[in-house]
Amino acid sequence: MLDYEYQELRFPRGTSRNVARQALTEHAEYGRWELARVRVYLDGSRHVTLRRRIIRQMRTM
Template identity: 40%
Template sequence: MAAAARRALKPGLEWEFDQHVLPREASRSAVTRYLVDLAETGGWELARLAIGNDGVRRIVVKRKIIRQQRQLYFLPV
């Protein structure tokens, strides 16, 4: 697992990307379970999936970065 990269595709909208490499021995159902687990626990969605000539699956997942505005509170004097 590589470190997640951040990229802004549109102004105000940022995505976080993460790359995963799964061996050719991983079955299709195991890969599906892995992706479902990423989606349910971390909010990731599939961006890209490539199966190489050697059978290795290279997966890129993404999720939105939600930034909250800092709230300013003023106390009455």
């Protein structure tokens, strides 16, 4: 079974697309996060949910 951990990022109304794209790219490249959900609200703010797999090690004897 796959387990995920989640992280939320919030971008205020005045944030440009390039700044948001750069932040998401850095999380994806260095933290191995993937995009799970993007919500754009009426006031223009964006809430982005990222996820990544939790790798569990099996004990060997």
